[in-house]
Amino acid sequence: MFKKQFVKAKNLLIWGQEKLTKKQFIFLSSVLIGIISAFAVIFLKAFAHWVYSFATYINGTLKLSFINSILPVIGILLTVFVVKRVLGGTLEKGTSQILYIVARKASIIPKKQMYAQIITSSLTVGLGGSAGLESPIVITGAAFGSNFAQQFKLSYQERTLLIGCGVAAGIAAAFNAPIAGVLFAIEVLLVDVTISAFTPIMIAAATGTLVSTIVLNENILLTFREKQTFDYHNIPFYVLMGLFTGFIAVFYARKFLKTEHYFAHLKFGIYKKALIGACILGLMIFIFPTLFGEGYESIKTLADKEPGKLLENTLFGDYADNSWVLLAFVGFSMMLKAFASGITLGSGGNGGNFAPSLFLGSYAGYFFSKFLNLTGLTDLPVSNFTLVGMAGILSGLFHAPLTAIFLIAEITGGYDLMIPLMIVASVSFAVSKRFEKHSLDVKNLAKKGNVFTGNKDTNILCTLEIEDLVKKDYLTVESTQNLENVADLLAHSDQVIFGVVNGENDLQGLVYFNDIREVIFDNLKAENILVKDIMVQPIQTADLFDSMQTVMNKFEKSNKAFLPVLQNGKYYGFITKSDVLESYRNRLKSMIFE
Numbered sequence: 001m002f003k004k005q006f007v008k009a010k011n012l013l014i015w016g017q018e019k020l021t022k023k024q025f026i027f028l029s030s031v032l033i034g035i036i037s038a039f040a041v042i043f044l045k046a047f048a049h050w051v052y053s054f055a056t057y058i059n060g061t062l063k064l065s066f067i068n069s070i071l072p073v074i075g076i077l078l079t080v081f082v083v084k085r086v087l088g089g090t091l092e093k094g095t096s097q098i099l100y101i102v103a104r105k106a107s108i109i110p111k112k113q114m115y116a117q118i119i120t121s122s123l124t125v126g127l128g129g130s131a132g133l134e135s136p137i138v139i140t141g142a143a144f145g146s147n148f149a150q151q152f153k154l155s156y157q158e159r160t161l162l163i164g165c166g167v168a169a170g171i172a173a174a175f176n177a178p179i180a181g182v183l184f185a186i187e188v189l190l191v192d193v194t195i196s197a198f199t200p201i202m203i204a205a206a207t208g209t210l211v212s213t214i215v216l217n218e219n220i221l222l223t224f225r226e227k228q229t230f231d232y233h234n235i236p237f238y239v240l241m242g243l244f245t246g247f248i249a250v251f252y253a254r255k256f257l258k259t260e261h262y263f264a265h266l267k268f269g270i271y272k273k274a275l276i277g278a279c280i281l282g283l284m285i286f287i288f289p290t291l292f293g294e295g296y297e298s299i300k301t302l303a304d305k306e307p308g309k310l311l312e313n314t315l316f317g318d319y320a321d322n323s324w325v326l327l328a329f330v331g332f333s334m335m336l337k338a339f340a341s342g343i344t345l346g347s348g349g350n351g352g353n354f355a356p357s358l359f360l361g362s363y364a365g366y367f368f369s370k371f372l373n374l375t376g377l378t379d380l381p382v383s384n385f386t387l388v389g390m391a392g393i394l395s396g397l398f399h400a401p402l403t404a405i406f407l408i409a410e411i412t413g414g415y416d417l418m419i420p421l422m423i424v425a426s427v428s429f430a431v432s433k434r435f436e437k438h439s440l441d442v443k444n445l446a447k448k449g450n451v452f453t454g455n456k457d458t459n460i461l462c463t464l465e466i467e468d469l470v471k472k473d474y475l476t477v478e479s480t481q482n483l484e485n486v487a488d489l490l491a492h493s494d495q496v497i498f499g500v501v502n503g504e505n506d507l508q509g510l511v512y513f514n515d516i517r518e519v520i521f522d523n524l525k526a527e528n529i530l531v532k533d534i535m536v537q538p539i540q541t542a543d544l545f546d547s548m549q550t551v552m553n554k555f556e557k558s559n560k561a562f563l564p565v566l567q568n569g570k571y572y573g574f575i576t577k578s579d580v581l582e583s584y585r586n587r588l589k590s591m592i593f594e
Contacts, residue, residue, distance in 0.1 A: 017152055026158060030165045030200035033148060034207025037141035037169035040118055041208070042215050044133045045174065048126040048293060049220040068128060068292045069282035072344075075127025076278040079120045080270050080348040087116050093350055095135050096441040098142050098163065098189050107159040108150065113143035117350065124349035128292045130281060130340035134174055135352020135441075138189075141166030161197050164189070168201045169208030176213055176221055180407035181205035187400045188439075223411055230384065230416055237380055238388065238420045241368055242427025245389055248364050249357075249396025249432045252338040253440045256353065259342025270348060277347020284340055289314055290333045291340045295359035302330070302366050303386045327370055334363040353440055357397045358390045365389020387412055388424045395425035396432035399439040464548040464583050470565045472573035476501045479508055479532035483516060486531065497562045499571050500535045507564055507571040509535030538564050544572055551575065 017025050051071065083091045092113070101109055121136035145166035149159035164185040172181030182198070182205045212221070266273045285291050290298040290310060301309050308320040311329060319325035341356045369385035372378050387408055395404035404425045409415050436443070475489050476499045486498065490513065500509040509532075516534055539558040542551050544567040554563060555577050565572045 013152065025152075026161065026200050027203060029148060029152075029162055030204040031207050033141070033145050033162055033165045034169040034173075034204035035211055036144050037137075037166050037204070038173040038208040038211035038215075040140045040144075041137055041170060041173040041212060044118060044122055044126070044137060045216060045220050047122050048133060051126050051128070051293070068289050069286040072128035072130070072285060072292070073275070073278040073282050075123045075125075075129050076274050076281075076344065076347055076349040077271065078127075079123045079129075079350055080274040082119055082123065083348070083350075084270060086119075087112060091116055091120060091350060092139075093135070093345060094352065094441050094444070095138050095189060096444060098139065098167070099442065101142075101146075102160055102163065102189075106156050107146055107163055109139075109143045109146035109163070111143070111147055113139055114147060115140075117143075120350035124344065125293055125351045125355075128285065129344040129349045129351055130285070130291045130293070130295075130337065130356070131344045131349065131351025132294055132353060132355025132357075133351065134171065134354035136350060137170040137174055138167050138184075138352075141168075141170035142189075161200055164197065164201050165204035168205040172205035173208035173212035174221070175407060175411050176209055176223065177407050177410035178202070178205040178209045180403055180410055181208065183403045183406055184400065187403050188398055188441075221411075223413070229381075230420060231381070232419075234380060234420075235423065237369075237372070237378065237385075238423045239427055241365065241385060241389065242392055242424040243431055244368050245361060245364050245392025245424060246396050246428040246431025248334070248360065249393050249428060250435045251335075252356075252360055252393070253397060253432075253436055253443070255338035256342045256356075256440070257443065259339050260346035263343055263346030274348040277343045278349075281340060281343045281347075284336060284343075287315060288329070288333050288336060290329075291336060294355040295337075296355065299359060299362040299386075299390075302362055303383050305383075307366065323370070323374055327367065327374065330363050330367050330370075334360060334367060337363075353397060354394075357393045361390035361393030362386045363389075364393060384417060384420065388417060388420045391421045392424040392428035396428040397440045399429060399433060401425040401429045464580065466542065466544060466546060466548060466551060466565065466575060469579050469583060470544070470573040470575045471579075474499065474574050476571070477511065477531050478502065479530070479535065481531050483529045483531070483534070486511065486516065497574065499564055499574070500531055501571045505570045507538070507541070507566065508532075510538050510564065511535050541566050542575055543567070548580065552580065555580075 013028075016028065020028065083089065098109075101107060117136035117140045121131075121133055125131050125133050125136075142163045143166070145162035145164070146159055149162045154162070167189055168178075168181040168185040170181070171184045172178045175181075182201050185201055185205075186198075263273065263277050266276070268276065281291075298310060301307060307330075308326055311317050311320040311326060314329075316325060316329055337356055337360050341351075341353065344351060365385040365388060366382060368389065369380040369382045373380055373382065391404040391408045394407065395401040398404075405418070405421045408421055409418060474495060474497075475493055477486055477489065479500050479502070489495070489498070496513040498511040499507055500511060501507055511531060511534065515536070539560065540554040540563060542554055542563045542565045544565055546554075551563065555561075561577045563575050563577075565575050
């Protein structure tokens with residue numbers, strides 16, 4: 001039944017594609033992708049909220065204080081089981097994979113990503129894993145956009161555009177924040193877009209927001225209505241808040257990656273590793289229940305007028321009225337979030353860092369302002385600092401100040417805090433950028449030499465592999481040979497350059513045909529001149545594992561058309577500038593017209 005309906009819908013769209021102009025069909029596609037992405041958000045958010053409500057109800061009614069610690073263990077073990085048994089043993093995590101796929105895989109996302117992220121993240125985060133649902137939502141939306149484009153044989157540019165539509169719709173639906181959805185798609189993931197691409201992305205974001213607003217209860221989403229008046233006298237404190245959140249963002253990024261890497265590389269079986277990590281996470285949640293799940297409910301509690309509720313049903317419940325104990329609880333929760341999220345993902349769970357960044361930001365804002373108030377130094381509006389702190393961490397972690405500013409402005413229901421949001425997000429971004437060149441999601445790509453930017457030339461070069469272009473069949477000579485031997489080689493090849501190597505394949509120098517042209521055909525001179533007498537040292541050499549951007553920089557520095565390529569310090573072959581440029585042209589052509 002479902003298959004028949006799908007075929008009918010597809011045939012209708014094929015008919016529409018034939019009748020509509022290309023631009024009209026893209027607009028229609030953006031609406032459909034917005035709807036599909038919104039329903040993925042609705043499922044994930046509703047499930048996570050239901051589990052949280054269930055755990056809170058059981059905890060409050062039956063006094064089972066350990067229930068919050070058991071659920072994440074079950075969730076992570078189930079996630080590992082699904083990945084191994086259903087998804088073929090592998091699952092790509094993190095939004096950085098979208099950057100990689102757009103730049104290197106022609107915007108073709110595997111079909112399994114349309115459901116893999118939903119299933120695994122709902123098990124991990126929905127059952128209490130300390131991570132966020134937004135990254136899986138973004139990947140799912142991008143996968144819908146890519147596979148929709150593939151079904152209707154759209155070009156690379158159109159596939160990339162629909163990926164952006166899926167991303168924008170996912171974020172917009174998750175927060176009822178269409179502007180933030182558009183900015184996230186453009187600022188974080190698809191930095192190389194034209195003005196004409198804005199319209200379909202905006203349509204998708206608006207559609208996702210509308211569907212989410214109609215179907216989802218507002219209480220499930222992260223929304224705030226409790227704000228205090230902005231006082232310009234507090235501007236110096238907002239600047240300090242920006243510095244504080246910038247350093248906290250750097251701390252989170254480093255500790256998260258280190259923790260995730262440590263657990264991911266433990267020498268245990270996948271189930272044993274998952275059980276160890278999940279049990280440690282469960283213990284952390286038992287002591288600090290605020291680390292359970294996305295943490296959005298605790299953010300709302302912290303931002304309202306009764307933050308002491310955070311201590312209810314915890315080991316510190318008797319001190320709910322003690323402001324210093326609450327402050328210490330918030331501070332420890334804030335610092336432990338990086339480790340909790342790293343353990344969740346490193347031990348086998350699936351999720352992202354978007355929700356943790358908002359959790360961390362709200363806690364940092366509360367801690368900063370409440371501490372100053374308790375010391376008697378000033379009287380800051382704590383709820384305002386709790387809100388703008390989210391923009392500070394989000395900007396610092398993702399290097400996306402515009403997304404951070406407008407997201408918080410939208411979820412707070414207005415733009416009253418625009419000035420402090422701009423101050424905190426900008427300062428935090430500057431601090432984070434000073435200590436971390438790349439954002440949290442891009443950092444792993446950077447380590448592998450796969451950083452993609454708004455420079456299209458650089459991105460295309462990154463898709464080329466030096467191994468595919470190096471010529472390994474070039475003839476070589478030895479330094480003890482004379483030019484007669486070189487003349488014989490020239491007579492049987494069209495080479496204009498020779499590598500000089502010894503018996504151990506070490507590169508000792510180069511011989512250019514232009515340098516020996518005058519003497520190579522003089523038999524008397526050629527017989528008496530040895531290769532070592534006329535060879536020159538290479539100005540630059542390429543390594544087999546260099547990125548193509550690095551290779552092109554070496555071509556520019558050497559001003560040569562050939563570069564010798566080394567592998568582990570040994571001669572491997574030559575790469576020519578003309579071959580690189582030809583591959584670049586072919587790659588650009590395929591990306592535009594395929």
